Structures are given as C-alpha cells and as structure tokens.
Amino acid sequence: MKRLDLIFSERELQAILNTLENANVPGYTVMKHATGRGPERVVTEDMEFTGLGANAHVIVFCEQEIIDKMRDEIRSVLSYYGGVAYISEATPL
Amino acid sequence: MKRLDLIFSERELQAILNTLENANVPGYTVMKHATGRGPERVVTEDMEFTGLGANAHVIVFCEQEIIDKMRDEIRSVLSYYGGVAYISEATPL
Amino acid sequence: MKRLDLIFSERELQAILNTLENANVPGYTVMKHATGRGPERVVTEDMEFTGLGANAHVIVFCEQEIIDKMRDEIRSVLSYYGGVAYISEATPL
Amino acid sequence: MDLSLLLQNIFAPTVLFFFIGVIAVFCKSDLEIPAPLPKLFSLYLLLAIGFKGGIGIQESGILNNQVLLTLSAAILMSLLIPLLGFIILRLKFNVFNSAAIAASYGSISAVTFITAESFLASQNIVADGFMVGALALMESPAILVGLLLVRFAAPKDRPGSRKLHLSSILHESFLNGSVYLLITSLIIGFLTSLSNPSAVEKMYPFTHSIFYGVECFFLLDMGMVAAQRLPSLKKAGSFLIGFAILMPIFNSIIGVLVARSLSLETGNAFLFVVLCASASYLAVPAAMRMTVPEARSSYYISTTLGLTFPFNIVLGIPLYMSLVNKFIPISTF
C-alpha cells in the first residue's frame, strides 16, 4: 500500500478531488488552512482573509496502480499554481 | 521506529487516546477539523456545525511492539464509525 | 528524497523556519493548531486562548544532505520546549 | 397559498440572505464562511433563543391550562411524527435509515422557528413567549423514539458493541450539545427574568438587539450549505426527495388540526405548525451519527438541510400561514 501526500493551493481542491474520484481512490483525507513556502511562492495566514486561500494537504492511502493512473493529471493540476506530491510506503494496521 | 497514522471521526478521539495511553505510547499528535471520504461515508465541513463532527488525524511515533499491543483495540474502535490506520517507517532525526 | 516531520510548540515556529531557510530547503508546509502529548507535557486546545499556544506540524520534503545540515540546530531548538522530529523515505510523484 | 404572503416572506432580509447563499454556490462564487465560524453563529443563536424563550416563559406565567396543553401537544407530536415517518420510510429503507430520518422530522429546526417568528412579527401577529418552550421540548423526544425504534426493530444480528443501552439513549436525547445549550439557556433566561430583571436588560443588546442580524448572517451560510448538499440528494433518489417535501406538509396539516382542537390563537398556532413541519439538522443527526452508525448520514442530513429546510424557509412559512388563516378562527381578544 502507498501513501500519497499532496500539498497545493486550496483553490485547486475541487480539481484534485475530482481527479482522485475519477481514479477510484478508496478514500482521502483533507486538511485545510496549511501554509508554507515552495520554490517560488510563500503562502501565509493573511492570504486566507484576503481571499487568496491557504494550502490544502490531502492524504491518500491507495495502491500503486491507482497512483499511476492519476500521475499525469495531478502533475498537470499542480503545474498551474504549484504544489508538491510525494509517495511513501504504508502498511495497513 | 514506526509512524502510525490514524484518521477517524472526531467523536472517537477520546476512545482512541485512551487506547494510546493504555499502550504507553511515548506521545502523540492530534490534528482536528480534517474532512475526507472513505469507502462509504463522506465527511464535509458543514458536519462540524451540525454537530456530527469532522475527522481527527492522529500521528504516533513509537516502536512496533506498542503498535502490536494496540492493534486489536484500535481496529475495534475504527470498525464502529469507520476510519483508517496505516503504519510506515520513520527514523528519529 | 526524504520527508522530515517536525512537531513542536507554535512558539518556536519562527526559529524553526529560520533554521529551514538557512539550510536552503526547497520548501516546507506548516499546519498549526495541532495538540498532543509528549513524554512530559500535554498540549490541549484551551492552551490556545490562554496564550500558551498549541503545536505546529511542519513537513519538509528535501534531500538527506539538507537534513544533515540542519540536524544540530533543529535538535537544539526542540530541546528547549520539547517536540519531535522524524525522517522517512518519500518519492516525488 | 396566498401569493402576497409568499412575497412578503421572500422579501425578508433573512430569506434574501439565504438566497444569496444558494446563488453563490450555484454561480460558483468563491464566497466562503470557513469553519468554525458557522459554529459560532449556531451556538449564539441557540443561546439567545433559549435565553429569550426563558424570559418569555417566565413572563407568560407558566402554569396555566392553555400553556400546559400546548406543551403536552408539542411533546406528543414529536413522539407521533417519527412513528408515522418510520412507517412510510420502511417502504424503501432499512430500519437504521428509516429511524434516523424519521427522528429528524419529528424533531425541530430552531432556525426555521426564528425565521417564522420574524415573519409573524412582520405580519404584526403576536405569539406567546412559551412557544420557545414548545421548541425546546420537541427536540429530544424524537431522538428518543428514533433510538427506541432502532433498539427494538433492528435486526437481531446487530453486533453487541452497538447495543443501545437506555442510559446512552437518554444521554443522546438530552445531553446532545445543541439540546443542552438551548434548554440550559432557557432555564437561565427563566431564572434571570425571575430574580434579576436588571441582568435581563444588560443581556438585551446581545441576545435581542443583534439577534436578527446574526440570524441573517447565519442564513447566508445555511444557503451555501443547503446548495452544496443538493447534489448528494440526487443520489438519495426520488422517494426521499418526495418525502423531504411532502412529509413537512403532511405534518403541518396534522399540526393545524391539533392547533385548532386546542383553540390556539393565530400566532401560537402558526408557530406550532412550523415546529411540526420543521426537521432537525443539528441535534438529531448528531445523535444518530453517534449511536446508529449503520444509518447513512448523507440521507438524513441532506434531506433536512438540502431540501426541507429551504422549502420551509421559502415556501413552507407562507403556506403554513395560509393554512392557519384558513383553519384557525381569528381570535377575538
């Protein structure tokens, strides 16, 4: 089993969730209000009330095949406003 | 060292924390207000003010033996309202 | 690629971020309002309005070398109020 | 239904703010009221309704016959409606879902009630303070019935861990956060009004003056929530969609008949009908999710929040007023 961590602008949450649904992930978890810095941009707390939105952190536990299916689409979404995606190993309890 | 990720209904937080305490985990971290979707249920933001509660994400860094001790109890709690539990490798800094 | 998870008192967030910046991490993500328990202390929700502050959870995806550079400084910051730091493997999507 | 009533209702700020919430979602505006701000409004409204209600009850002098009869009828309705609903829902759903949905319709929605109160005020019709008592008393019994239905009608093979003990049934019915806050605030309002009128005055700006504005703000949020709930309603199927509209109307008719037989005055009768017709999206869903995890929360929350609530706010209130006008003889003072 794999664990996929996606961190990106909250604005793209719907697009990412659609991608996940289309790939038939068994589930996902969303944590909003994350801030951070990437190679180019800084995302700070005041961006939330100014309407620019903070980041969302999405965790997906799923099989490698599902990740392979989504790879291109996720990458293309993340290429728009930025964001990162990392895979690690995970074993169900 | 292992990392245990537990994601489940906030309503069960106390039960899960009790389980962790009983197994003598060295510590844990709780993040509330997570939303998500599992195989059956969707958990959305409006469930918080309607009193249904969102999800909690609990992270525990501990030894494999402790996880083994807790496995059955955690599974039984998670079987009630649902939720997921995954283990991965982690090395202290 | 590595994933570094740092969990510590919100009060030290600036010090930790400075350390990360000095080590030239490619980016980081911050999630505030985490609570938890460590070997000695409990951090609960009411500590936020009493001004004691909750925990912050910082995730950094970066190379091992960068982690090696930061190790001592992070450890020294975490030794003040406590906190944990763990490394795991991660592959970019 | 009387068209002028409909228009008067629709042009109230409360309903207009509800609309702009709905429209914001339909137009994909990025307007957002992030959690936990809606919780703030919802807690405030419960506290203020309760406090105001407690004062109202104290002022109307509790123990006369009419009051006791009305309150008893209210409790009775909240026991009866879930039973009727359960029978209807069992045609299509399993015991768990049927009980959870039926309980929601037996209980009440405080925001529907206060929107109805504002409507009443705009019509210059008075109602008695003790009607908030009816509101408070109708929240819990439906939960009780729902959980008892699960307890006795659930399949024998329900795992032991999910056995509903009477104690946990009572706990969920009366100690649910929103039930608890409403009832205790009501008691505090009552006690304060009794023993400390100057404190009532000091609370006034908070509990009374800014109430209507906060209500509007909250309805803006409710509009967004309701609209976001709609897609998941489609999945629920046409039976449930029909139920979400017809059940309130059905309940309102029973309500009118009961109100008539109790010879309630126009204002009280109208609020009584609204209580019967409204469905819970706070206390009951929360209790059901705790104790009946087998029920799909999207069923009971999407119907009440996505359909019944908007229906009542927009069309139901003027409709029930028309019903009351038709069936309740105008009271002569």
Added chain:
Amino acid sequence: MDLSLLLQNIFAPTVLFFFIGVIAVFCKSDLEIPAPLPKLFSLYLLLAIGFKGGIGIQESGILNNQVLLTLSAAILMSLLIPLLGFIILRLKFNVFNSAAIAASYGSISAVTFITAESFLASQNIVADGFMVGALALMESPAILVGLLLVRFAAPKDRPGSRKLHLSSILHESFLNGSVYLLITSLIIGFLTSLSNPSAVEKMYPFTHSIFYGVECFFLLDMGMVAAQRLPSLKKAGSFLIGFAILMPIFNSIIGVLVARSLSLETGNAFLFVVLCASASYLAVPAAMRMTVPEARSSYYISTTLGLTFPFNIVLGIPLYMSLVNKFIPISTF
C-alpha cells in the same frame, strides 16, 4: 497638508487600533488574531457596508442626474487607472505582474472607504448614501481590465491551459467572494429599505450600531498584517515602494479634478477621491491569483496591504481632505 486634519485623523480609534497592530509586530508582541477570525470581521464588514449602502441608495432616490454621473465617473476611473498604472509598471515588470498590480490600484479598498467615512463624520461633513454604490461599482471593472490586459498583452507562448476565456474573466470579476457579498448585500439593503422598513430597523443594531467597533477590531488585525508584510516589500525593490505611495497620490489628483468637473459636494468629492486613491487587497488579489498564476502574489499583495493601505489610512485621508478643501468650492445649500 493640513496638520490639524492629520492629527484629527490619527486620534480616531480606528487609526489608533491600526497603530497598535503595527507596533505589536514591530515590538514582537505575541498578540495574534488567529485564522479564521479575521475572515469573520472581513465578511461582516462587507455585508454591513453593502446593506447600509443599499439603504443609502434607496433613500437618496436612485435616478437623478448627479447620481448617474458620479457612478459613471467612478466606473470610468476604475477602467482608466489600471491602464495608466500598467503603462508605468511595464517600465520595470513583465506583463503579468504589471497587470496584476495595476488592477489592484484600479479597484478599491472597502476598509479605507469606511475609515474615510468615519473621518468625514468626525468633521461633520455629510456624504450621500449612493457613494457606497460607487464603491461597489469600482471593484470589478479593474479586474476586468487587468485580465484583458493579460489576455492581449501576454507573450504568445503562454500555455493553452492558461488561456483566459471571456467567461472566466467575467466570473472572476463579478463572482469573486468579496465582490459578490458586497453587491448582493447592497441589493438586499436596497430591497429591504424599499419594501420592509421595519426589517431595516431590526438589522440596525447589527449592521450599524456595532459597526464602528468591529471596524476598530479589524483595523487592529490589519495593522498586524500590514507590518508583517513590510519585510517582503523590501525584496520588491524601491521602484515598487515608490509606486505604492505615489500612485495613490497621483490617482487622488485625477480624482479631485474629475470631482471638481462634476461639481460634487465636499463629502462626496472626498469619498470619490479616496476610492480612486485606494487599492484592493481582497477582490483583485484573489482574482489574480486564480487566473494569472504567473504574477507574483507577494508583489501585488504586499504593496497594497503593506504600504498603500497604511499610507491611505494614516496620511492619505487627511491629505485627500486637504486637496478637496483646496480644489472643491464649498457647496452652498
């Protein structure tokens, strides 16, 4: 600038609270208003400004010549200013950054407007309710211009996925959360004032009475935000820092001339000038971040929030008042 005006402005609670926010950051106090509380204030202010504005427009009777002229001039300014700004900014920045920053200065800041209104009230100068209409009308056109500039001036090799369709340009211009809430609240205020004056009264304590206090609270937060933004301004360079101060002054001068040529009265003229001089940190940045990801958000948000906003609040308002006093003949009633 008139020193007494400056002092009177600085000793208003709004500005004082802004200062203590700034000082808190400079002194490294751990004072914090955690998310999403600032959002609550910001939503409240938009809703209340809109609602009050709608009442104001209704009360001033919409369709007279002066009103139409003023509103048209407002729209024109919000189309013109971004074009001028764009030309200036292109000296130093690429198309994306120039368009995004220019659009911010074409649009308006509602909080600057209400601080100006309070200042006006403290001077016992009246202004007309329809000026909130000007505020609402000036938010979107600048976004439109900014996005059209990107569409037509952007390098040919912009990837197709970032092509700006007219529909999404319009969507961002008019359905942006803060634009939407302001305009719809204005419409609700208008309709309510027209059809339901008693509801206006019921809203009054929420939308009017506590408004000034909430404004102060919000300015405390804005002070902290502005001060936190300052360091990133240094990175933006001296050209942008100069622009953030000189552009509002430049715009205010055009504004005064337009106001004079329209023979606006003192109060309206002053608010008109403030609108021209103020820059958006809500609607425009949000829209730009959605549609022009190539622009550096730290450029357009740090200038407006970290420099132009404080400048306007503290020095701009008395400066623009002096300008108006000098160039606008005192109206004789």
Added chain:
Amino acid sequence: MDLSLLLQNIFAPTVLFFFIGVIAVFCKSDLEIPAPLPKLFSLYLLLAIGFKGGIGIQESGILNNQVLLTLSAAILMSLLIPLLGFIILRLKFNVFNSAAIAASYGSISAVTFITAESFLASQNIVADGFMVGALALMESPAILVGLLLVRFAAPKDRPGSRKLHLSSILHESFLNGSVYLLITSLIIGFLTSLSNPSAVEKMYPFTHSIFYGVECFFLLDMGMVAAQRLPSLKKAGSFLIGFAILMPIFNSIIGVLVARSLSLETGNAFLFVVLCASASYLAVPAAMRMTVPEARSSYYISTTLGLTFPFNIVLGIPLYMSLVNKFIPISTF
C-alpha cells in the same frame, strides 16, 4: 459569608453560564466551542475592558492623591504576593514551578474582575473607573518578579540557552499579547475620551452594550475549560489544591487590610481585594511557558483555571464582599 450575597452572585447570568459549562463537561455533553472561537471572546473582552477602563480613568481625572495611592498599592501587591507565594510553594516544589505558580497568583484575571464589577453593579455599589488602571498595572509586575526569581534562585547548572536576559524578562512582562492588548486599548480609550467624545459614543454599542452578553458566552466556555482541567489537578496533589483555594483567601485578607489603611470606598475596596485574590491564566502562563520551560505548565494553568478561577467566580466574590462589608467602614458621601 453572607448567604444572601452568595445567592445573588450565583443567580447572575454570568455565573449561571459558567455552571452550565461545568455541568456540560461533568455530564459528558458533546457541547463544544471549538478553537479559535474562545480566542475571539478573550480578545474582545480585553479590548473592551481596556477601552472602557481608559475612558473611566480619563473621566475620573487621573492625578489626584487617592488614585495614585491606590495604583501604587496595586503594583506593590503584585510584587509582594508572588514573593509570599514563592516562599510557601518552595516547601513542596522546585524553583521553576514555585516561581511560575507564584507569579500567576500575583497577577490578575480580567474575567474575574469583570464578573466582580457586574456583581457590584447588581448591588448598586459604585466603583471608580480608574480601578481598571489597577487591573492593567497588576498584570506585569508579577511576571517580572517570577522571572527574576528564576534568574536568581535557579540552580547554577541551568543550561546557558535558558539564561534569562533582562531584555527578555521585560519583553515577556510587557509585550505579552494579553497585557499588550489591555494596556494599549486602555490608552486608546483614554485618548479617545479626551480628544474625541463622539467616537466614544460610536464605540459604545460594541464595547459596552454587548459586553455583558459576550462575557456570559465566554464564561460558558470557561466553565467547560475549568471542568476539563480538574482531572489534571488531582495529579498535582493536595498541597497544590489547598494552595489554589487558600492563597486567594489569604491574599484577599491582605487586600482588605491594605484597602482599609488607604480608606478606599466600598466599591473600590472590593475590586482591589478581588484583584489581589484573582490569579492569571492568560498573561502569566503564556510568559512562563516561553521563558521557563522547566516549569510544568499543567501545574500553573490547572490551578488557576481549574480551581482558583471557579472558586473566585462562585464563592470568592460574595466572600470578599462580606469581608469588605465587615472591615471597610461604609463611606459617607
């Protein structure tokens, strides 16, 4: 203690809301006020107390002898009490814990103060506006003393990284978020009242009218927090539990004697005593956690929040009133 005073205190809405918060936790109701909403109330209360206090000070004309004496006595008490507390606590605890707990009892609790003010108002006893000045002045010195105690009494082997520089001691004492907000709001209130009375009026609905209601809401939350803190108190042991009750009583007795020797009038004397008896759960704990990580935060926060605060709110206030009635001669005007 006078039983009628106790009853009058307990039947105030503030105290009743505190109780229902406590009961909610004991009954395991799922009532919850999620973070960061309590922070909103706490920021609001500090801002409003400060602002009102500033007006009060301005109105009572600052520089007369009685005022200066009272304020000096207040500062003295907040220097003296932590020293006494430290000596007692050292019987059982190490330097770090003793200093942190002692500092908390030397400082004050603003919410205890305003509950006492409401109680006073319900007794129709007046107090002077400058007493809020005493409140503000008593917050910081105790922090100072606590940190100096750590600096000089801490074991020699404390790691260098934890050396307390005077600058950081002062920083924590005066720039702590809640100290800072209270003091700066007080200054703003003072300046506004002096230079801009119409602005005071515009603030009034926010800072004065809705204050009591927000206070009740906050006390509901405090009730829950206090009750949640109780279990961890058990771990702290009976010495600390005794200290949390007896220290305030002890301090109140010193307070009464000082008030008597200063010939304070009833109202002022009572508030002075309450300040002496109350313990900080905002400023001091936050400062101690920053600078003395060796101290167990659960010790100093659980005692003040879980025991001393409820004790003062419920029993302390009427008790201190009885003391004042007994020892302070009734003032003849």
